Each structure stands twice: as structure tokens, then as C-alpha cells.
Amino acid sequence: MARILFAWELGGELGHAMADNALAAVLRTRGHRIAFAFRELKPLGYLDDCAAHDVFQAPVSLTEGKDAGTPFTFADLLSGCGYDRVGHVAGLLGGWLALLERWRPDMVVCDFAPTALIAARALGIRRASYGNGFSIPPRITPIPPFRFDEAIGAARIEASEARTLANANEALARLGAAPLENLAQTFEVDEEFLTTFPELDSYGSRPAAGYWGPGYNIDTGVPAAWPAGSGKRVGVYVRKRIPQLDSLIAALRDQDHRVTAFIPDLEPARAALLASPRRIVSDRPIHLAPLLRECDLFVSHGGSATIGTLLAGVPQLVFPGQYEQYITARRMEQLGVGAWFTPDDDDVAVKMARVLEEPSYAEAARGYARGYAGYSPAEQARRIVKRIEEIVAAPSPWKRSMPGGADAILAPTSQGTKAP
Amino acid sequence: MARVLCAWELGSGLGHIARLLPIARELRSMGHEVVLALRDSAFMDMARSAGFEVLAAPLLRGPAKTNPSPLSLSDVLLNLGYDDARGLHGALRGWQSLLKLVAADVVMADYAPMALVAARIEGTPRITVGSGFALPPAGEPIPALRPWMPADPRVLQALDDRLVSRVRAAANNAPGAPDSAREFFAADAHLLCTFPELDPFGSREGVEYLGPPGRPERGIEVAWQEPGRAHVLAYLKPGAPRVDAVLAALGTLDAEVVVALPGIEPASAHARSNANVRIFAQPVDVPPLMAGASLAVFHAGPGFAAHAIMAGVAMALLPLQLEQFLVAQRVVQAGIGELASPEHAAPDFGEWFSRVMSSASLREAARRSATKHRGHSFAAAARAAAGRIASLAAA
Numbered sequence: 001m002a003r004i005l006f007a008w009e010l011g012g013e014l015g016h017a018m019a020d021n022a023l024a025a026v027l028r029t030r031g032h033r034i035a036f037a038f039r040e041l042k043p044l045g046y047l048d049d050c051a052a053h054d055v056f057q058a059p060v061s062l063t064e065g066k067d068a069g070t071p072f073t074f075a076d077l078l079s080g081c082g083y084d085r086v087g088h089v090a091g092l093l094g095g096w097l098a099l100l101e102r103w104r105p106d107m108v109v110c111d112f113a114p115t116a117l118i119a120a121r122a123l124g125i126r127r128a129s130y131g132n133g134f135s136i137p138p139r140i141t142p143i144p145p146f147r148f149d150e151a152i153g154a155a156r157i158e159a160s161e162a163r164t165l166a167n168a169n170e171a172l173a174r175l176g177a178a179p180l181e182n183l184a185q186t187f188e189v190d191e192e193f194l195t196t197f198p199e200l201d202s203y204g205s206r207p208a209a210g211y212w213g214p215g216y217n218i219d220t221g222v223p224a225a226w227p228a229g230s231g232k233r234v235g236v237y238v239r240k241r242i243p244q245l246d247s248l249i250a251a252l253r254d255q256d257h258r259v260t261a262f263i264p265d266l267e268p269a270r271a272a273l274l275a276s277p278r279r280i281v282s283d284r285p286i287h288l289a290p291l292l293r294e295c296d297l298f299v300s301h302g303g304s305a306t307i308g309t310l311l312a313g314v315p316q317l318v319f320p321g322q323y324e325q326y327i328t329a330r331r332m333e334q335l336g337v338g339a340w341f342t343p344d345d346d347d348v349a350v351k352m353a354r355v356l357e358e359p360s361y362a363e364a365a366r367g368y369a370r371g372y373a374g375y376s377p378a379e380q381a382r383r384i385v386k387r388i389e390e391i392v393a394a395p396s397p398w399k400r401s402m403p404g405g406a407d408a409i410l411a412p413t414s415q416g417t418k419a420p
Numbered sequence: 421m422a423r424v425l426c427a428w429e430l431g432s433g434l435g436h437i438a439r440l441l442p443i444a445r446e447l448r449s450m451g452h453e454v455v456l457a458l459r460d461s462a463f464m465d466m467a468r469s470a471g472f473e474v475l476a477a478p479l480l481r482g483p484a485k486t487n488p489s490p491l492s493l494s495d496v497l498l499n500l501g502y503d504d505a506r507g508l509h510g511a512l513r514g515w516q517s518l519l520k521l522v523a524a525d526v527v528m529a530d531y532a533p534m535a536l537v538a539a540r541i542e543g544t545p546r547i548t549v550g551s552g553f554a555l556p557p558a559g560e561p562i563p564a565l566r567p568w569m570p571a572d573p574r575v576l577q578a579l580d581d582r583l584v585s586r587v588r589a590a591a592n593n594a595p596g597a598p599d600s601a602r603e604f605f606a607a608d609a610h611l612l613c614t615f616p617e618l619d620p621f622g623s624r625e626g627v628e629y630l631g632p633p634g635r636p637e638r639g640i641e642v643a644w645q646e647p648g649r650a651h652v653l654a655y656l657k658p659g660a661p662r663v664d665a666v667l668a669a670l671g672t673l674d675a676e677v678v679v680a681l682p683g684i685e686p687a688s689a690h691a692r693s694n695a696n697v698r699i700f701a702q703p704v705d706v707p708p709l710m711a712g713a714s715l716a717v718f719h720a721g722p723g724f725a726a727h728a729i730m731a732g733v734a735m736a737l738l739p740l741q742l743e744q745f746l747v748a749q750r751v752v753q754a755g756i757g758e759l760a761s762p763e764h765a766a767p768d769f770g771e772w773f774s775r776v777m778s779s780a781s782l783r784e785a786a787r788r789s790a791t792k793h794r795g796h797s798f799a800a801a802a803r804a805a806a807g808r809i810a811s812l813a814a815a
Binding site: 040090099 | 460463464473479484504513522
């Protein structure tokens with residue numbers, strides 16, 4: 001029996017929590033003890049089988065992205081999430097250290113959780129990164145930019161990395177831990193669970209990477225069936241805050257499709273507008289797998305459901321809300337399997353009709369899915385669990401770089417902190 | 421030895437941590453183990469470098485649209501994420517896990533209602549600390565925040581019911597989940613770290629007034645330069661409405677004026693200073709300046725007001741939000757200051773400041789109030805709070 005903590009620090013929507021929960025559920029049935037340290041605890045309300053886990057708030061910045069400018073690199077992202085000030089990084093790191101020291105995991109599985117990776121490193125705890133390409137940049141110095149449609153100078157990349165690294169290292173010094181030689185060392189792990197395919201990888205081709213295949217969950221959720229009738233079958237899972245939500249609802253109503261939709265927290269008034277005997281509106285995630293065999297289009301914001309439905313051969317319409325989702329949307333376009341919207345585009349009905357009617361989209365989606373016909377996310381999860389069990393069964397290869405014991409993390413640099 | 425979890429869930433700024441840290445230090449020196457769960461990670465290192473173990477408090481996300489003028493404290497909480505049972509469910513589980521992780525014997529909650537609910541359900545003793553705003557005044561339903569604006573009791577009751585139903589749904593109706601808003605806000609003791617004259621809903625029964633438990637953050641040292649003149653100390657928020665007019669008026673006074681505008685560009689502070697008025701872009705060290713002041717001009721923050729009270733200085737108050745407005749009203753009731761409501765036309769600030777500064781009745785009342793609180797000791801207040809918390813843990 002091992003103690004395994006899942007850390008989710010950055011990135012939005014339900015995908016992270018759902019991917020972590022799927023893996024945790026398997027580990028739990030095999031007798032391991034689980035904790036979640038999540039940036040958002042609300043998704044717990046959507047997850048099954050997590051009642052036995054300990055759940056904690058991940059330390060996060062309340063001012064994420066404020067005055068940070070457009071991020072080009074992982075260093076820029078970190079800078080916008082607290083790494084622009086030494087005191088703030090030290091606070092975030094201290095929070096992770098305290099949690100890890102208290103809960104004492106044998107291994108930390110980090111889903112877009114760079115500060116948790118650095119804290120686990122300082123404590124010599126076994127760790128893995130777990131996520132699609134965006135959250136696991138290539139281990140190159142400096143870390144290359146993820147933004148591919150705008151040029152950025154090498155000097156800017158290096159300056160941003162140097163600044164972020166210096167702040168992280170000064171924070172580590174305050175906490176009495178060894179510095180990082182470069183930012184890429186953050187991602188030095190026992191295993192890198194890069195859960196995507198090369199054609200979908202946010203960083204494009206990267207040197208020496210092992211792809212574990214995408215994780216997505218289309219096998220749990222509320223059962224639903226396509227309503228009877230003749231229209232096209234359209235699955236919908238988008239965020240409520242996409243700018244074109246009303247146009248999307250109008251297009252679905254006007255074109256007389258059959259629809260199954262899950263839009264988290266949709267207001268009752270809009271839900272009533274969308275719902276009809278031909279359009280099912282669920283307030284919980286829908287069990288997608290049985291629906292996908294006959295699905296003509298999936299409408300999403302570019303998260304893991306986009307990938308899961310694509311691998312069932314379904315064409316895509318994507319409303320990306322942030323850059324990672326934008327990259328996924330662009331990948332769909334490159335593969336010829338769908339179309340996407342900028343926040344200002346309002347031609348929802350036109351693009352929806354095009355993807356539904358032009359056979360090339362469905363053909364490309366089916367073609368892409370055929371290439372991975374043998375792929376199973378359940379098998380991916382089984383292999384990841386097996387690898388986690390191998391790692392925790394072996395002695396930790398890491399040494400803690402900071403003073404040991406629960407008391408030692410308490411401001412080793414300050415005097416007189418012990419109770420008399 | 422008791423294990424104390426200090427919880428800060430809602431609200432912003434330095435005030436919460438400034439209250440929690442001196443009490444936490446006192447608890448530690450008594451031999452207790454203290455862990456802090458803090459809302460804002462930007463302040464976590466401040467507590468960690470004071471030698472404390474610091475964890476993240478479960479966060480709620482507020483609704484996309486908020487009500488700009490909530491009617492009661494129940495309504496305030498509905499605005500801060502308490503209308504979302506699913507979000508609350510996650511936060512409640514987060515607090516329950518923290519209580520278990522720390523094996524807390526007692527919870528000290530600073531504007532942390534969900535930590536109180538978790539402690540209720542887990543049967544852990546709980547105590548609140550605060551400036552009074554987070555604790556509603558007596559009455560069922562929870563009374564309106566603006567007593568001068570009548571609110572239909574049925575509307576207030578509906579807000580309470582909504583809050584309680586969300587919390588109960590989040591708790592899956594667990595035994596111990598609160599049945600009423602009154603129960604939701606209840607604790608084994610309420611420690612108000614302010615003076616009764618500054619309690620937005622006071623003075624009242626059922627609470628213990630300890631006064632401020634700590635000195636404010638130490639700013640740069642500034643001294644009065646002209647002993648023979650009147651001294652005006654202003655502490656203002658850069659960019660707040662009317663601040664430019666206030667600064668202009670301060671320049672016309674026959675007085676030596678010190679203004680702290682923390683966050684303003686240093687060059688701008690320098691450019692706007694003159695022979696009468698010195699403007700500082702950083703926090704200034706308040707107590708030595710307050711000791712020689714004849715007038716305090718500020719937004720009615722309760723911490724600064726406590727210093728004015730202790731020094732017996734009359735106050736000209738420019739509240740920006742409701743909590744400050746309620747504190748300002750209390751100061752006016754005590755006869756030790758006047759307020760300029762943001763909802764009324766601005767007074768002639770120069771004339772107003774001169775009048776408040778020279779008012780014999782305000783000065784006399786401020787002096788009486790100072791005599792009452794002259795013996796106040798920050799350390800004693802922190803010790804008293806720590807003692808109450810420890811005795812609760814031992815009970």
C-alpha cells in the first residue's frame with residue numbers, strides 16, 4: 001500500500017480533475033491511499049468514487065495572469081502565477097512543502113503542478129509529471145516557447161527564464177533547499193506520463209519523448225441516448241463562458257439537430273431555451289462512449305473530451321478559451337477534422353453546417369481514429385498504474401536537499417522560532 | 421499542548437494576517453502547536469518566515485454576476501460563492517481534510533465560515549476573531565447591513581434560508597450541519613480584536629472586545645518637524661475617489677501635514693509634496709506620528725482608527741466601502757470624528773478639516789476615549805486571545 005498525492009496547480013476546466021480521478025480510482029481499488037491537492041475543489045462534486053480521498057486546496061496565486069502580459073514560454077506562465085516575486089514563490093512553495101511534509105506521500109503525481117514538482121524535489125519524494133503536452137514542456141534550456149503563431153526573440157526567452165529561475169532559486173534558498181540549475185530541472189521526474197500523441201502535442205515534435213497516449217474519460221457519466229428522429233447527432237460539452245454560447249444554442253435550435261449537451265452551471269433560463277424532446281441538456285457529465293458510435297459532430301472547448309471523441313472518429317467544432325485549448329483547436333484544423341472559433345467569430349451556424357455537410361471532415365476524423373484503432377485509455381491507465389507501482393516499490397532515487405524533519409521546514413533561516 | 425488551526429477563508433488585504441500572527445505567536449510561546457490555513461498565497465511567506473507551518477485555505481469562486489449592494493451578511497456570503505452548493509461541497513471537504521491532517525483541537529476562524537461549518541460537523545471547538553464585520557448583529561433573520569434602509573424581514577429570511585440550504589446541501593445534511601443562519605455564524609466564543617466604539621455592529625452582547633492584538637506593519641519612520649504647529653496625519657488609498665481634492669485641501673491648512681499614499685509612484689509623491697505637506701509612497705510608522713497629531717484623515721479602516729482612539733486624535737473619515745462606512749458611523753456616534761459619505765456631495769474639504777481639527781467637543785471626546793484605552797497593550801490583547809483559545813481546546 002502506498003500513499004499517492006495528485007497535485008493539480010494550474011489550468012482550468014474539469015479535465016484535470018477527471019483525469020486524476022480516473023487514475024486515482026484504479027489506484028484506490030488496488031489498496032493505495034489517495035490525496036488530491038487541487039487548484040479547484042468544486043469539480044469534486046462532479047466526480048464519482050472520490051469520497052474516500054483526502055482533498056486539499058493547492059496553493060495558487062489569487063492574481064494569476066494579472067499584469068502579466070501574453071505568455072510565450074513556461075517561464076512566462078510561471079511568472080504570471082506568482083513567480084514574479086520571490087516572496088510569493090516562497091509562499092507557494094512553503095504551502096506545498098507543508099502539505100507534503102504533513103501528508104507524507106510516497107509519490108506525487110503532478111498534473112500541471114510545477115511548484116509541487118519543485119517541492120517534491122526539495123524533499124526527495126518520488127514524483128511523476130502527468131499531462132498532455134502543454135503542461136510538460138521539453139526538458140531543454142531555455143524551455144522553448146509554446147506560442148507558435150507569433151515570433152519571439154531568443155533574448156526575450158532567455159531573459160524570462162533567467163528571471164523566473166532566479167526568483168525560484170531565491171525562494172528555495174529562503175526555505176533552505178538546493179537551487180535548480182535550470183527551469184527544465186523542475187520536470188526531472190521518476191516518470192514523465194506524457195499523455196498525448198505526437199500529432200496533438202502542444203510543443204510539436206520534441207526530442208526523445210515517450211508518448212503514453214491521451215487520457216480521457218468517455219466511459220463514465222450519466223447515461224443518455226440520442227433522441228429519436230432524423231436530424232444530425234451533435235454532442236456538446238462547452239464552458240458556459242464561451243462568448244458564442246447564445247449563438248451556439250440558437251444554431252442548435254435552428255438547424256433541428258439531435259443534441260446531448262453538458263454545459264456546467266448553465267443557468268436554468270438558457271437550459272430551458274436549449275432543451276427540447278430532441279435536445280437533452282444534462283447537469284452532469286454525460287456517458288459519451290455509447291453515443292459516439294453514431295455521433296456526427298462534437299462541440300467542445302478543446303479539452304480532453306475533444307481528443308476522446310476525435311479518437312472515436314467524430315468531427316470537431318472547438319471554442320478554445322485559452323492558449324492550450326487554442327493549440328488543440330489548431331491541431332484539429334491541421335488534421336482536417338474540424339473547425340474552431342476565435343472569441344470574436346460569430347459564424348457558429350455556418351461553420352457547424354460546413355463541418356456537418358462536407359464529407360472531408362468526417363473522413364479525416366475516421367481516418368485519424370483508424371490510425372489508433374487499438375488504443376484504449378483504460379489500457380493507458382493500467383500501464384500508468386503499473387509504472388506508478390513499480391516506482392513506489394523501489395527505493396526512492398532522490399535525496400532531500402533541505403533540512404529534515406517536520407520542524408525544519410519552518411523557517412530554517414529565522415531565529416527563535418521554537419516554542420520554549 | 422493543543423493543536424490550533426488558524427483559518428482565513430474570505431476577505432482581502434493585510435488585516436487578517438496582521439490579526440492572526442500576533443495571536444499565533446502568543447499561542448506558540450504558550451507551548452501550543454499552530455498551523456495556519458491562509459486564503460491569499462501572497463501572504464503565506466510572511467507567516468512561514470515567522471516560523472509557522474502554512475497551508476492553503478480552500479477557495480471558493482464567486483459568481484460571475486454579484487449583487488452590488490448586499491442586504492445582509494447572508495447576502496454578502498451568497499455573493500462570495502456561498503450560492504453554489506457544489507463549490508461549497510468541495511471547500512467543506514477541503515476544510516474537513518485539513519482538520520484531520522492537523523488533528524486540530526480547536527479552530528480559530530478569521531472570516532472563515534466554511535471552516536466553522538467543518539468544525540461543527542467534526543465536533544471541533546471553534547472560536548472567531550475579527551474586526552466585527554464578519555459576525556452579524558443579534559436578531560432573526562440576520563439583520564440588514566444598513567439599519568437606516570428598511571429591508572423586508574421576509575426578504576432577509578429568504579436570504580438566510582437560501583444560505584443555509586446551500587450549506588446543508590454541500591454537507592449532504594450531515595449531522596452537525598447548521599439548521600439556521602444563526603447557527604451557521606455561531607462559535608464557542610467570538611473575540612473582537614477591536615474597540616467597542618469601532619465595532620461596525622456594536623457595542624453588543626455575546627462577544628469579547630480585546631482591542632487590536634498587534635501593532636500594524638512597521639512602515640518608514642517619519643517625525644513631525646514643527647513642534648509648534650498643528651499636525652495632520654492622512655492615510656489614503658491612491659486613486660480612490662476624492663483623494664485629489666483631499667490632497668489639495670490638506671495643502672491649504674495652517675498645519676504640518678504628513679500623507680501616506682502607499683503604492684503611488686515615488687516621483688509623483690515627491691512632486692506633490694511642498695513646505696506644508698509631505699507625501700510618502702510607502703506605509704509610514706503610525707504610532708509615533710499619531711501621538712503628536714491633531715487630526716487623522718483616512719478611509720475608516722478599523723486598525724488605523726484604533727490608533728487614533730488610543731492617541732486621542734479627532735478623525736475626518738472618508739469611507740470607501742460598507743465596512744468602513746459602518747466603522748465611520750460608530751466613530752461619529754462616539755463623538756470623536758465626522759464622516760463624509762461617498763454617496764453625498766463632497767464637503768468643502770479645507771473648511772471641514774479645519775472645523776474638525778479645531779472642534780473642542782470632538783477633542784474632548786477623543787481625549788476621554790483615549791483615557792479609557794490608554795492602557796491598551798497589543799501584547800496583552802494577543803495573550804488574552806491566545807488564553808481563550810487554549811482554554812477552549814482544553815475544555
